[in-house]
Amino acid sequence: MLEIKNLTVAYNDIPVFADVAVSFNRGKITGIIGPNGAGKSTLIKAILGLVKSQSGTADYNGEPLKHFQKQIAYVEQRKDLDLTFPVDVFTLVQTGTYGHLGLFRNPGKKEKQASQAALVQVGLEDFATRQIGNLSGGQLQRVFVARAIVQQADIIILDEPFVGIDLQSETAIMKILKQWRDAGKTIIVVHHDLNKVSRYFDDLVVMNHGIIDYGPVQQVYNARNIERAFSADLSSVLFTEKEVAR
Amino acid sequence: MSSIIDFFTALSRYDFLQSALITAIMVGMMSGIIGSFIILRGMSLMGDAISHAVLPGVAVAYMLGINILLGASVFGILAALLIGFVASHSKIKTDTSIGVVFSAFYALGFILISMAESSTNLHHILFGNILAVSDSDIMTTAVVLGIVLLFVVSFYKELLITSFDATYAQTYGLNVQALHYGLMLVLTLVTVSALQTVGIILVVAMLITPAATAYLWTDKLSTMLVLSAAVGVVSSIAGLYFSYTLNWASGPAIVLVAAVLFSISFVFSPKQGFIKFPAQARNKPNARGQQLLKVHTTAKAKELQ
Structure with a gap:
């Protein structure tokens, strides 16, 4: 279990x-x-040590997470990368x-085989020699998931992995996430599309400048929490249908 | 044509010209390689800054009679650290911080040099004087080339990943900062070597133009490094030839040849696409890819119906 306690992050004194x-x-x-600017990305970056936190601890199975740095795979948002970079x-x-x-x-035979196998897993073996700028958004995201496969990490953290990608890629990535889950890994996904919440996740964290609630998705994904994190309007739109169905 | 034969005759006859050629080749090679990483990291301005910031180090080395590499390295790294410090401890952006720090170092260098020596030296430092390369200069340049090759071969995969995706490198525990300053140190050494051939003012051209030329032709980092070194070498040799034959200053001659090679690449390279090549020549999916594409489009069409 990955346990975060007492975590505080502030940018220029604004918490x-x-x-x-x-x-x-x-x-x-x-x-x-959580809504835009709720601190979702900041939370995972603080856990990863990519942004400075003013206080707090992150423990994995009772030991500091720092000791498991090589056991963490992070699939960041793609927007900051230079897609013209000469890499295939x-x-x-x-x-x-x-x-x-x-x-x-340097990577040897074993590493090359693992990379090839990961490419097959995400269905991109025919694109191995492509420069990365010549891929669609969905294909590129699958490449980053393939890299996370190769890392053989126990904790996998993905930041908005489904933004701007095609349905086929989304399905392929979701399949891999479920395989990881069944292998007993810890998977954390920052997500913005509320429609698929109950289909995609086992547990849920609802945030808005702090944690509103967390736990199994059936308990946490409810009208009250969505209203507190987002708005009453959104909450009523999302949950009236269910209520009516009952 | 006869001037080319003259050049080679002179080359076999005069030691100073041989020394110049060997130095030019080595400098072209190392600046092409390091320059590739500089442009891929979006640090062209930093390359310019470091090359100017070594000037006080050169002056101090003259005054104390120590190796010029030592003096220059100290000031090059000092400038890199200061730039990083100012940018991260204020709301000033990195490019502004670079501008403030390197111009201050450069100014300091001017004053120190004028205190230390005659004006001829300053002229050579600013514009290069490849025809006056000594044997010890050749040795120093060879050592720097060795360091550059060792650095790039040893840290190739770290340089690749930090240039492309530094955040990822950080998450798996790589010391990204240390690698950055290591690269800055090597850059400083290259700058000092390039001083002899093109002078401080034009060092940045040797770092950036061959690398930018190579970048237009390839999608593979290793190929880019080799190609960039080759462009650097060819520019150096051709520049030296023009310098000797037409009595041009060596630095500007070398830099102009590099610029011409870049211009040709800009017009004809497939990556730039200034002149369009047939699209499928570049992005052709293989047979299976095409088959898949077909399947997908039919599936999608069905979905739409």
Whole structure:
């Protein structure tokens, strides 16, 4: 279990959230939802140590998460990357082996095979030699998921993986996430599309400058929490249908 | 044509010209390689800054009679650290921080040099004087080339991933900062070597133009490094030839040849697409890809119906 306690993050003295406590379970896909600017990305970046936190601890199975740095795979939002960079699909997937290789060791046969296998898993084996700028958004996202496969991590964190991608890629990625879950990994997904929440996630974290609620999706995904995180309007639109159906 | 034969005759006869050629080739190679990483990291301005910021180091080295590489390295790294410090400890953006720091270092260098030596030296430092390369200069350049090759071969995969996706490198525990400053140190050494051939003012052209030329032709980093080094070498040799034959200053001659090679690439390279090549020549999916595409489009069409 990944346990976050007492986490506070502020940018230039303006707090994003304070004193947050939340936990993520093994063998579950946990979604994090909340309106824009709620601090979803900041929460995972703070967990990863990519942004400075003013206070807080992150423990994995009772030990500091820092000790498991190579056990974490992070699929970030793609918007900041230079897609004209001279790197092809295969090489990009292979960068997933760099953490375990460490310095002064180059990918060998084993790493190449693993990269190839990961490409097959996401259905992109025919694109191995493509420069990454010549892919669709969905294909590119699958390449980054393939890199996470190669990392063989226990904790996988994805930031808005389904934004701007085709349905086929979304399905392919969801299939991989479920395989990871069944293998007992901890999967955390920052998500914005409320429609698929109950279909995609086992657990849910609802955020808005702090944690509103977290737990199994059936308990947490309800009108009250959505109203508190987003708005009463959105909540009524999403939940009246269900109520009527009952 | 006869001037080319003259050039080679002179080359076999005069030691100074041989030294110049060997130095030019080595400098072209190393600046092409390091320059590739500089442009891929979007650090062209940083390359310019570091090359100017070494000037006080050069002056101090003259004054104290120590190796010029040592003096220059200290000031190059100092400038890189200062730029990073100012940018991260204020709301000033990195490019502004670069502008403030490197111009201050450059100004300091001017004053120190005028205190230290005659004006001829300053002229050579600013514009290069490849025909006056000494044997010890060749040795120093060779050592720097060795360091560059060792650095790039040893840290190739780290340089690749930090240039492309530094956040990812950070998440798996790579010391991204250390690699950045390592690259800055190597950049400083390259700058000092390139001082002899093209001078401080034009060093940035040797770093950026060959790399930018190579970048237009390839989608593979390793190919880019080799191609960029080759463009650097060809520019250096051709520039030296023009410099000797037409009595041009060596630095501007070398840089102009590189610029011409870039212009040709800009017009004809497939990546730039200034002149369009048939689209399928570049992006052709293989047979299976096409088959899949067909299946998908039919499936999609059905979906729509």
